[in-house]
Amino acid sequence: MYDELKYWYLRDHKLFRTLSFAQIKQLCIIVGFKKANKGEIIYFSDSDVPRIFLLKRGSLKIVSLDEDGNETIKxxxxxxxxxxxxSLENDIQVNEYAKVLTDEVSICSFLQSDFENLMLRNPQLAIGYTKFVGLKMKRLRNNYTNLVSKDARTRLLTFLKEWIEKDGVFENxxxxxxxxxxxxxIAQIICTSRQTATTLLNEFVNSGLIEYNRKEIIILDQKKL
Structure with missing residues (x-):
């Protein structure tokens, strides 16, 4: 039953859809699977055993640390x-960790070395992975461009639109x-102070754009964002 669960988790991911039934069954042998709860830290970039993770359920944040120990949500x-x-390169120096945001997350993971060997045997998977990582890097670069070229209000609106696209529940x-x-x-994500983020959220509430509380954010008319 456990192996069957891992099989369907992998089969459902677009990255592995080019693999055959037998190949995914082999993949189940090398993949790890775990659950974690809100607030848990599940990944450090300085681990002695590099791994690649696939999030199957829930949400988490990647937090980077500068030389002074200041944290920023990446x-x-x-x-x-x-x-x-x-990046599949061990000599790249980054200092970051992943922390669970939702009540629970489900995660699959591979040893970096196992994943490299898997791609060597499956060129189509390697191509798909390269595209997947390329799009992710492009999104991060776009986020950086937004931070340096747009004001805080526009950055918050852009972030809300991206959040809606990924995680929104639509009703008209x-x-x-x-x-x-x-x-x-939110302040860290849009690179502003907490006071500014709070002021902007209150402004959106007062203008009838959103309803906001600790459990949910309701965008009353997405066309107005």
Whole structure:
């Protein structure tokens, strides 16, 4: 039953759809599977055993640390996304960790070395992985461009639109987001102070654009974002 669960988790991911039944069954032998709860840290970039992770359920945040120990949210990881040692290069120095945001997450993981060997045997998988990582890097570069070229209000609107696209529950023009981010999290993501993020969220509430509380954010008319 456990191997069957791993099989369907992998089969459902677009990255592995080029693999045959037998190949995915082989993949189940090398993949690890775990669950973690809100607040748990499940990945450090300085691990002695590099791994690649695939998030099957829930959400988490990637937090980077500078030389002074200051933390910045680098990315929000959601269902279907990958994180960890994606570059497949061990000499790249980064200092980051992953922390669970939702009540529970389900994660598949591979040793980096096992995943490299898998791609060597399956060229189509290697091509798909290269595209997957390329798109992820492009999104991160776009986020950086937004940070340096747009004001805080526009950055918040852009972030909400991206969040809606990934995680929104639609009902006509209304969209509901399960809110697993604190105002400080949102401030870090859009690179502003917590006070500014709070002021902007209150402005959106007062203008009738959103309804906001600790459990959910409701965009009353997404066309107005």
């Amino acid at each position: 990315d929000i990881i959601q269902k279907g996304d990958m994180f960890g040692e994606l 023009d209304k969209v509901t987001l399960k809110n697993y981010l604190t105002q400080n999290d």
